[in-house]
Amino acid sequence: MNKKIMKKTKNDFRFLDPAYAPMSNDKLDFVYHYSDLGIKFAERKQFKKAEAAFRKVLEYDPANGEAFSWLGYILEEEKRLEEAEIAYRTAIKVQPRAEYNYSNLGLLLMKQGRFSEADAAFRTGIKINPNEDAIYFNLGNSLMKQNRLKEAEVVFRKVLEIAPNNEAATARLNDILSHNKK
Numbered sequence: 698m699n700k701k702i703m704k705k706t707k708n709d710f711r712f713l714d715p716a717y718a719p720m721s722n723d724k725l726d727f728v729y730h731y732s733d734l735g736i737k738f739a740e741r742k743q744f745k746k747a748e749a750a751f752r753k754v755l756e757y758d759p760a761n762g763e764a765f766s767w768l769g770y771i772l773e774e775e776k777r778l779e780e781a782e783i784a785y786r787t788a789i790k791v792q793p794r795a796e797y798n799y800s801n802l803g804l805l806l807m808k809q810g811r812f813s814e815a816d817a818a819f820r821t822g823i824k825i826n827p828n829e830d831a832i833y834f835n836l837g838n839s840l841m842k843q844n845r846l847k848e849a850e851v852v853f854r855k856v857l858e859i860a861p862n863n864e865a866a867t868a869r870l871n872d873i874l875s876h877n878k879k
Contacts, residue, residue, distance in 0.1 A: 731753040732761075760791045762789075802818045833853075841873070
């Protein structure tokens with residue numbers, strides 16, 4: 698990775714110029730290069746550049762689910778929620794066995810108050826990987842927001858079964874239990 702690329706001014710998109718790209722004609726080299734750039738820009742909250750880099754990935758590899766997932770995250774951060782949803786749904790379409798895509802979609806839907814759709818997305822992710830505590834945690838949060846505390850309690854207990862040291866799940870479970878005592 699050329700460090701000079703990361704130091705360019707905010708509105709400088711010369712990194713998309715082939716002169717900055719790998720000295721190769723291999724499509725995979727370009728995909729890795731622009732994915733790496735996109736991630737680095739997203740981590741620095743330079744979302745316009747990150748978006749441009751991931752769109753470049755998709756020029757070389759239109760079925761790259763990871764690029765669509767990152768694009769969804771970037772668009773969500775930019776409050777472009779309809780576009781983010783499309784990106785997450787496309788990630789699911791091209792990478793249907795990646796549980797994190799369902800979790801990302803569920804979190805977006807939850808932010809929009811679309812809880813039944815969010816719950817369905819989380820449950821699909823859980824079916825794919827029933828050992829992923831983060832998806833259970835997200836489902837538990839969604840259920841809590843809907844005041845479905847008994848169901849949320851079961852889900853947070855599952856989180857702790859998978860990840861016994863999950864402090865956030867312990868706190869949520871304690872909140873539910875203290876609420877039930879009232």
